Amino acid sequence: MKIRLELTVNEETREVLVAPHKTLLEVLREDLGLTGTKHGCELGECGTCTVLVDGAPVLSCLALPAELQGRAIATVEGMAGGGQLHPLQQAFAELGAAQCGYCTPGVLLTAQSLLSERPTPTREEIREALAGNLCRCTGYTKILDAVELASLRMAEVAR
C-alpha cells in the first residue's frame, strides 16, 4: 500500500506516492531524485544523511515523511540560491574541507543550522555542534576552519 504525501523540499512543494514506512532519506533519494543527501549507516549513528526540518538538523534515515507534511525540509541542493553558493559551501570548497565529500552535505547543513542559531560561534561551539557528523578524511580541522571562515564572512555581510 502506498500513501500520497505533499512534501516541501527546498521551498518547492512536491507530491509523492510512497510506501508509508519509507524513510525521508529514501524518499529524497529515490522518489525526488535528490541524491545529494547520502547514507552512511541508515541507523542514525553517523550524521551523513542530515537534512534540515524547519531549520533544525534531522537524521533523514530515521525520519518518516508522513510526519513531515507542511514542514520545511532543506537538503544540500537547496543551499545555494540565485546562482550563488552559500558562504559555507564557498568556504568548504576554498579550504579543502571536503575531501571524499561524502559526509559534506550533512556537515554543511548541520553547520548552517548552527550559524542560523549562533552567527559567530566559538571553535568549541562548532566542535559541539558537529560532534554527530562523522568524517573519516579530514580530521575535522579544515571543516572547523571553514565554518569559522563562513561565519566571519556572513557576519561581515550582515554588518
Added chain:
Amino acid sequence: MTKDRFTIVGRPLPKIDAWGKVTGDTKYADDLVLPRMAYGKLLRSAHAHARITAIDTTRARALAGVYGVITGADLPRVKFGILPVSQDEEALCVDKVRMVGDAIAAVAAVDEETAERACELIDVTYEPLPSLMSMEDALAHPEVRIHEYGDGPNVHKNVSLQFGDVDAALAASHLVREDVFYFEGNTHLPMEQHAAVAQWAADGRLTLWSSTQTPHYVHRLLTKILDVPGAHVRVIATPVGGGFGGKLDPFAHEIAACQLSKLTGRPVKIALTREEVFYVHRGRHPVLMWIKTGFTNDGDITGCHLKTWLDGGAYGSYGVASTFYTGVINPVTYKIPVYKFEGARVFTNKPPCGPKRGHGTPQPRFALECQLDKAAEQLGLDPADMRRRIVADPFTKTANHLTVTTIGLGECIDKVVEASQWRAKRPAFAKGVVVGDRGLGERRRKGIGIACSAYMTGAGTAIYWNNMPHSGVVLRADRSGGVAILCGATDIGQGSDSILAYLPAEVLGIEPKDVHVHPADTSLTPVDLGSYSSRVTLMCGMAAIQAATRLRRAIAEAVAKKLEISVDRLAFRDRKVGDPDDWEKAVPFAQAVELGEAMHGVLAFPGAYAPPKRAGKYKGGGVGPSPCYSYSACVVELTVDEETAEIHLDDVWIAHDIGRALNPLLVEGQVEGSIYMGIGEALMEAQVFRHDLHKAPSLLDYKSPTTLETPPIHTILVETDDPEGPFGAKEAGQGPLLPVIPAIANAIYNAVGVRVDEIPITPDKVLKGLDLKRQGKSARIGPERIPLFKFKEPLVVESAFGQPLDAIAVRPFADAQS
C-alpha cells in the same frame, strides 16, 4: 617555469571537484540510476566455517518481484584474488564458507526489500566445521584446514630474511632490549558503503560502475572471473566516498551485479549495508610483534631483529605484501646496520585483512618507536635527541637494499621539538605536572611523547609482474584553449583529479580550470594501477608532466615559427605563449594550439611513468622499494586522569617531509586526516569478534573519533625537493598516520608511568597499569608470550647499509620527464 618560479605549484588552490562536492552534485556509485535497473542483495553465511551441502533457491525464485537468483554454480568455477600468489576467493562460495559474511547467493529484484526477502527464502544446508577465531587456535589445530594452500597448516605465508650478522652485532651492544607488542586489527570505515552498478548490454559488452580504488585490477580480474573478453569489459570508478585501502580488492557484490545483469538483461545495482562493510573489511591486520634491538651507549642502533605474526583472516587478499610490509620499511627511518626479519601470516575464520592506510607498517612502527623510548630512558638520553642522532643518511641504501633519496627527518624532528616546547615540557611533565581544571587537578597528569616514521611514495613493483607503465596519461589540446587529460587514476578524496589538472596547467601556463580531467574509465584512460601505496601523485604526476612537456614542445615549435624566433626563447604563462622580452607579441594559448594543430595535426600526447628499477636482488626484494620515501616526526601532548584513566589529547604537532607541497592545502588535509585516523587506532578502534561474530559492526558500537576527540593538529611541512618526485613531491596520504600512535603511547608513559604495549590503549588497560604501579610492580600492560612457531630458515643476504645509491637507475619511459 623554473623550480623557484611556479605559478600553480605551491598555491593553496581549491580541489577541482570541490564545487561538485559542496553542492551535492557529485555522483557516487549508489547515486546512479539507470532505466529498468534492478536492485541486488547477497545472501551471506551466518557460519564462520562450514561445508555447504545444498543450496535450494526455488522459493526465492518464486517470489513476486524477483528477476533472477544466482549461486556459485552460475559462475565459472575459478578462484581469484588480488595477488597472483593468493588465488583463494570465490564471489559466491560453492563448497565451503570460511567466515561469517561469505557470500553464497545473489538476488536481483524490483527493489532492495524484495531482494532481501528473497535472500531469506534461499535454503542453504551447512555442515558446520570448527571455527578458528584466533592465531593461537589456528596454529594449535593443524587438523582443521581453512585453505589447502600456503606455507603450512593455516599458515598463509612464512618469510625470513637476514641482512648481515645480527647476532654478532647484538652481542657487541651496550644495551639489548627485547620487547613484545600487540596491535589489534581495525577497519577503514569509509563513510560511503561500497556500491556497484553493472550493465551487461544486449551487444554482449559489460560496463561496471563501482566505488573502487583500482578499476584496472577489477577490469583484469572480471575478465578472469566471468570468463569474458577483457576488450568487452569497461570499468568506471565513480568518485569514491572514502577508501583508505578498503576498496582495493575485487568484491563479491561487483561480480554478482555483473552476472545478475547478464541473467536478467537489466542493469543491476548492489549497495552494501554498513554491517556488510564491516564484514567485507580487508583492513588493518592484528599483529603480534617481538623486537630485539641493540644499542651503543650513545643511542646508536647496532642491529635489529623483528618477528611478526599477522592474523590474516579467511583469505589471502594483499596479505603476502602485508606480511613483508611489517618488516621491510622500518630500516628506512634510522641507521640500522644489520637487520633480520621473520614474519608469518595465519589464516583464521574472520573477515580477511588487507591494506589499510600505512599497509602493514603502523604495527611495527608502534613496536620500534616504543622500544626506542624505553632504550632512551635506560641510556639516559632524551628520546628526541636520540632519534635525531640516528636518522638514516640520504642517498644511501638500507641494510635490506632499499634505496633512499632525500630525508627531511632531522628537520622534522627539530621543528616539532621547537613548536611543541618539548625541551621545557618533557622534564616538567615527567616530574608530574597536574592540571587544575574541573576540580580534578590532583589526579590529572600531563604527558608528552615523540615518534617518527617513514613511508613509501608508491610501490616500486606492480601487483602482477610486467614491464609496462605504472601510470599513463593522454593529453589532448583543444582549439578552444582547453586541454583534456585522460588518466586511469582514481580520486578517493585525496585530490588526484586536481593534481592531474595542476601539473599540465603549470607546464603549459594555463589555469587548472582550463584542464578537463577524465579519470578512471578503462575504456578511455591509460592504465593507472590504482589509488594505493601513496603512488598516485608521484606516478600520474610524472606521466602528466611528461605528456604536458611533449605538448608544450609541439606548440612551441609552431609558435616559434610564427614569431620567427627560436623555440628556446618561448615562455608559457598567463594563457599565452611568447618571448618574455617581447611579450606584447605573445600568442594567446588557444591560438597557439591552432598553430600547433596546423603544423602537427591532432595535438594528443601520451605520458608514461614506471619507477626506477631498484628492487633488491634477492627473493622478496620486490616489496619495499619505492622511488622515494616521506618522513614524519610527531609530538603529542595529553592529559591522563589517574582515577578514571581517561586520556585527553591536548595537542598534536606533526612535521612532514613532503618533498614539495604541490598544493599545501591538500597536503595539510592528508596529514590532518592521517593523524585523526591514527588517533582512532591508538585509542579506540578495534575490529574484534565474539562467538564468530563481529563485536561492533555498526558506527555506534565501533568507536571512532568525532570532533570532540580530535585535538588541534599543528601541521608543519618540510620541503626537500626530491629528485624522484614530480617537481620534487613525495607522499602525504599515509606516512603521517604512523608516528602519532607510538607518540601517544610514549606520552601516556611520560604522564603516568604506565607502558601500554598494546593498541588500542583504552582506559581499562591504563587503569590496570596504574594499579600495578601502586602495588610497586612493573606498570606494563601488553602481551607476555609469543607463539611456538618455526620460521623458515632465513635467506641470508649481505647488508647494503650505508652504501651509496646506484649511480645509474633504469627509469623506463623516462625521456622528456623534466
